[in-house]
Amino acid sequence: MAVKKSELYSLLWEACNKLRGGVEPSRYKDYVLVLLFFKYVSDRYKGQRFAEFTVSEGASFDDLIAAKGKSDVGERVDKIIQKFLEENRLQGSLPDVSFNNPDELGSGKELVDKVSGLIAIFQNPAIDFRSNRASGDDIIGDAYEYFMMKFAQESGKSKGQFYTPSEVSRIIARLIGIGDIRQETGKKWTLHDPAAGSGSLLIRAADEAPMDENGDSIVTIFGQEKYPDTAGLAKMNFILHNKGTGEIKSGNTLANPAYTDDFGGLKKFDFIVMNPPFSDKDWTDGIKPSEDKFKRFDGYGIPPEKNGDYAWFLHVLKALDSNGKAGIILPHGVLFRGNIEETIRKAVLDKRYIKGIVGLPANLFYGTGIPACIIIIDKENADNREGIFMVDASRGFKKDGNKNRLREQDIEKIVQTCINKEEIMGYSRFVTYKEILEENDGNLNVPRYIQKIDDTLPQNISSHLKGGIPEVDIDSIEKLWKVSPKLKQELFTRVDEKHNVYNLATSPNEIETVISEDENIKSQKDTECGELFGAWRNAVKNVLLNINVDTNPKELIRNIGLEILHDFESAQLLDNYDVYDFLLNYWNEKMQDDVYVIKASGYEAGREIEYVYAQKKAKDESGEEIKVDDTSKMKSFEGALISREIIENEYFEKELIVLNKLREKSTLLESEIDEMREEESGDEGLLVNALNEKGDSIPKANLNKRIKELESKKTSPVMSDITKLIELLDEGNTIEMEQIVQDNSELKGYELRNKNGSFGKAKLKAALKEANEKAVMPEIYADEYNALLAYQAKVSEKEESDKAIKEAQKTLDELVLAKYGELSIDEIKHLLFNKKWMARLEGDIVDAIDQVLNELASKVVLIAKRYEHTLGEIEEKTAQSKIKVKSALERMGYIW
Structure with a gap:
């Protein structure tokens, strides 16, 4: 069975837990990722001739297993890994860790146990990468990204700056246009990140580039990172994402750029992506800006001494080819701050290099809570550029602990809106350079050009005084009236023609029923659940039922995602990006694991079963007592691809009905027993x-x-x-x-x-x-x-009932186990597509429509109750209450 992302994520975090206590949190990732990298390379290349890496005897993960439990295990592990690094000329390229470090791992038995325990985790058959060769490197690479994200989340402000949230990386990768390039004779496309961190932004961008005939990206990647350990993480990241030829150099980019040309100038790149340190206060370390030999500030001005945002920006401009394109993440302040930054900004605007700006939500990045933006630069045909396409995406996010995160729908909406230059009120707009420079003096603050839509309803003083519901409140529920115009007349009656004032025409308790029973509403619900979903299901069926070794999972989900966006464009109850979010969330949760398994093992994997066994004691290679599966005592089982619940419902409905009736009886008896006990358990109780x-x-x-x-x-x-x-x-x-x-x-x-x-x-x-x-x-x-x-x-x-349940369950289990082995490929495809994937997504859509209708009904009730009582009625009621309270107090003897 191929490796599943969810299992790998869990095992990585378990490895981290082994180190808690002695190892500093900032070092967890180094130990765990070095082992993950070594395990991956060893599984993938050991015994292969002419492989990308040499994995010889004495320098493989098998040698780590042999070292487990030995009193000198730490020293042995260091020697094994060092031999591998030397044979592959990787010395100094990976994070500097020692598995024989008593300061971090303890000494004596504590160190032996910790290091041996770490090795044992990666020895788990669930992460055997030898069986994963056919499915490419997405799983291991994405697991690495997941782990880096988790570490950034836990590290807080001081240690999270090395990682760019993958959601933002994916947006930049798609907006710089790297996916549009084509292989040209004699042309070597180049991609650079001057502040590479752990390399995630570079990799996301490179993933968007087309492949050559050998399946390799047609872009060559180059990164520079200030800190050697972080550069080592990036190098591992490249290898784990099948981009081992990518370069990463360590050093201060602004003071000593690692990539220069034959004439001592900066090397020019076709594409640059970058997330530099925000408001870098130390940017002048090692450099005298007024004498910059690379002339990065000429014609623009020197950025403030204690704020390096524009220093990084101008470095990118200088390092870009004449037709180059870039995506840069910077604090929102670069768009509007004054003084020298304003001068620099105007000089940049004069060259019309900026093609687009995306304003992002606050608290998105690790290490800072300030809002940031993505600036898209495109030097090609800049002279003819008439304006900048702006997007205000600041309100599209979800809470994730103490940070904000972009949802899948937020990512896709930003990308599609920018690619199609779709102007959406309150969200996106094309702003001319004339308006920016002449009318706004070079200020690029996004809210200046895109005003947020205020969807709050103002209080109507007249209605509060006289009663009645103003028409503007009713019109705020336009979504409902657009689907069913006649509902407006059914729910509201006009009582004042002159001032367009209404009263509720039905009881508030009946509003939800009136809406749900409306023929137009029911028809629209059927359209979105049936017709629109059916169109998408038919469009993607062939793709999902013909997954093979050549399938690109990331390309697959993008294509079917774009299809669902298109097919739900006409939906009136649901937003098509909400539906897109259902699909992508399910993909991330489960569906991608299924696709990767099918890609590696075929649809035959639908017959495979995962067993959970009782544990028994045994001895490991070093004689240490461990717990292993007792295969003679099965506790439970589950289908690797198709759940037993699906098999039971599809093939054993009668047996399931009998079993469920027995369970209901047992539950009822349990309830009766509890009731008997509770009634007679008091001090005078009979029990x-x-x-x-x-x-x-x-x-x-x-x-x-x-x-x-x-x-x-x-x-x-x-x-x-x-x-x-x-x-x-x-x-x-x-x-x-x-x-x-x-x-x-x-x-x-x-x-x-x-x-x-x-x-x-x-x-x-x-x-x-x-x-x-x-x-x-x-x-x-x-x-x-x-x-x-x-x-x-x-x-x-109840005991007799439970005994019957156990016997019925055993019979059903035997039938289900037998059925898994009998499934045909057609049956597996039917169950996967119709009963698993589509059933889940259709259920999400039905639930979402019901929620929308409930929210609309609640809004009608809220509007109706808003002006239910006039100010005069409230004052009268208050006065009467005051009299009653005063009278009661007087009867109690209180006099004032």
Whole structure:
């Protein structure tokens, strides 16, 4: 089975937990990522000739496994990894960590346990990358990105600056136009990031470039990063994303650019992406701006000494080819700050290099909460550019802990709006250079050109005084009236023609029903759930049912995502970007794992089952006691691709109905038992003597013990005589025994003698038990005894019910397990497409429409209640309440 992203993410974080305590949080990532990288390369290239990396004996992950548990495991791991680095000329390229560091990992057994535990995590069969060669490197690379994001989230302000949120990286990658280039003879396309961090922005941009005939990107990537350790992370990132040929150099870009041409000037690049340190106060370290040998500030001006935003910006301009394109993330302040920055900004505007600006939400980036923007630069045909396309995306995000994050729909809306230059009121607009320079003096502040739509309703003073609902309030629910114009007349009645004032025409409690039962509303709901969703489902069916080794999952989701945007453009209840979000969220949650598994293993993977076993103790390679699966004791199972729930519903409906009825019965019995216990658990309760110490349950042992205690209190003449008979038998006094039997005729109903006519002790004891059952409980104990017996009977009934459930479940499990192995490819495709993927998405759409209708109904009620009582009525009611309170206080003796 191919590696699943969700499993890999979980294992990475588990590895991190192994290090908590001794290792500084900022170092977690270095240890874990070095092992992840080494495991990946070892799995992928060991034993392969002419491979991209050499993985020899003594320098593979298998050698790490052999070192587990040894007293010198830390030293061994360091030597193994160092040998690999030397053989591949990677010394100094990766984060500098030592697995034999007592300061971070402890000493003695603590270090041995930590390092061995880390190795064991990566030894997990769930992350065997040898089985993943067919599916490319997206999974491992994206897992790396996920881990970097998690670390940035946990590291806070001081350590998160090395990582650009992937959502922002994806936007820039698509907006700079790198996807439009084509392979040209003699042309080598280049992509650069002067502040590369961990390389995520570079990689996202490179992923957008077309591939050559060998499946390699046609762009060559170059990065520079100030900190060597972070540069090492970037190098690993390149390799894990199948971009190992990408260069990353360490050094201060502004003081010592690593990429220069033969004449001592800056090397020119076709594309540049960058997320530099915001408002860099140390940008002049190592450089005298007035004597900059690269002439980056000539014609623009020197940026402020304590704010390097424009220093980075001008570096990009200088390093761009004459037709070059760039995407830069900078604080929003660069768009409007004055003084020398204003001078620089106007000089840039005069050259018309800026093609687009996207204003982003605040609190999006790790390390700062200030709002930022994306500036798109395009030198090609800049002289003929008439303006800048601006987008205000500041309100499109979701909360994620203490940060904001762009949703999938926010990303796609920004990209599609910019690509299509679609002007949307309150969101996007094309602004001419004439308006920017002549009317606004070079100020680029996005809100100056795009005014936010105020969708709050002003209070209507006249309606508060006189009553009635103003028409402007009713018109605010335009979405509802657009779908069903007649609803407006059904819900509201005009009472003042002159001033367009209305009253509610129905009870507030009936509004939701009136809306949901409206024929136009029902028709529109059917259209969006049926017709529009059906059109998309038919459009993507062929793609999703023909996934193979050549399928590009990222291209697949982009294509079907754009298709759903297009197919839901005419929707009136749902926004097509909301529907897009449903698809992408499900993709990220589950669907992408399915696609990667099918890509690697084919649709036959639908027959595969994942088992959960009980654990047993065993010895590992070093003799240490560990827990392993006991394959003789299966606890549960689940389909690797198709859930058992789908199989049960599709093929075993009858068995499922029987099982569910048994479960319902058991649940009802459980409820009845709880009710019996709760009713009789008080101080005077009939079951109180059988309760446990906490008083919240009745153990079976307690129940039986109390019943036995009470039964011992039963009495009757027959019981007394039988007890006497037993005593006399022990004494050998048969004469008196015969007399007792003769005197008590009731004893003739009991079997007291053996076959030879003599009294038998076993017979007498059995008779005593029988007599006890027939005996009358003393009145003082009768109610408690009967309550205990009733409770015992109900518990026994539930036990029988649970036994039946267990047997029915076992039978169903056997049927389901057998069915997995019998599934045909056509059946697997049907179940995956119709019963899993489409069923989930259709359910999301139906739920979303219901939510929209509920919100619209709530808005109608809110508007109706807004002016339900006039100011005069409220004042009158207040006055009456005041009189009543005053009167009550006077009766209580309060006088003022």
